[in-house]
Amino acid sequence: MYCILYDLTIILFCTSLSLCTSCAQVVMQPQAARLIGTCEGCEAIFEFGQKTLSAVDTLPDFDKKGQKVRVSGTVYQPDGTTPGAGVILYIYHTNPEGLYENKYQATNWERRHGYLRAWIKTDLDGKYTFYTRKPGVYPSRTEPAHIHLTVLEPNGGYYWVESYYFANDSLLTAKEIEPVAPRGGNNGILNLKNEGEIWTASRDLILGKNVAGYE
Numbered sequence: 608m609y610c611i612l613y614d615l616t617i618i619l620f621c622t623s624l625s626l627c628t629s630c631a632q633v634v635m636q637p638q639a640a641r642l643i644g645t646c647e648g649c650e651a652i653f654e655f656g657q658k659t660l661s662a663v664d665t666l667p668d669f670d671k672k673g674q675k676v677r678v679s680g681t682v683y684q685p686d687g688t689t690p691g692a693g694v695i696l697y698i699y700h701t702n703p704e705g706l707y708e709n710k711y712q713a714t715n716w717e718r719r720h721g722y723l724r725a726w727i728k729t730d731l732d733g734k735y736t737f738y739t740r741k742p743g744v745y746p747s748r749t750e751p752a753h754i755h756l757t758v759l760e761p762n763g764g765y766y767w768v769e770s771y772y773f774a775n776d777s778l779l780t781a782k783e784i785e786p787v788a789p790r791g792g793n794n795g796i797l798n799l800k801n802e803g804e805i806w807t808a809s810r811d812l813i814l815g816k817n818v819a820g821y822e
């Protein structure tokens with residue numbers, strides 16, 4: 608049995624759980640990570656630094672003004688039924704004004720993606736949850752509000768999948784509502800339900816689904 612644990616630049620390769628204590632730390636080699644298909648900025652999925660990732664996370668400034676949203680779901684293996692454990696999801700989105708805002712001292716891809724981003728690692732049941740404020744649309748109103756999503760599998764394969772969108776967004780078009788081959792298995796449109804001060808929605812993912820070059 609193999610397990611692979613992530614750190615910023617280190618992956619621990621273990622031949623069995625019982626041998627994990629004797630694992631050698633191996634500096635992550637470029638070939639350990641494999642971009643599947645093309646993607647600008649997907650490498651930002653490795654920018655979580657020393658943070659210990661968990662299946663539940665809250666994006667910055669969740670307590671500030673804005674519509675509070677909780678998104679949860681299950682990630683499945685390509686068979687569509689086996690939970691995908693230990694999968695890292697990288698999400699980022701605009702602020703309520705529709706801007707990829709920089710705060711603090713942004714470096715690397717944070718300068719493009721803004722400070723509203725997070726890395727979530729699915730649990731043994733493939734479950735994930737994140738809390739954030741609903742993003743705003745670009746001031747140009749050229750796209751519906753969305754949350755970008757990149758996936759990193761335990762085997763090192765990483766790729767983008769369809770963004771999260773929001774039902775009833777007047778800017779949604781057929782491209783988002785009925786994509787021909789949605790990566791991840793669905794169009795990502797969230798139907799928010801009001802639960803008091805928070806709006807909730809769910810979205811499951813199927814690893815590799817409709818991802819060109821995925822094996």
Ligand SMILES: [Fe+2]
Binds near residue numbers: 753755
């Ligand atoms: Fe965007």
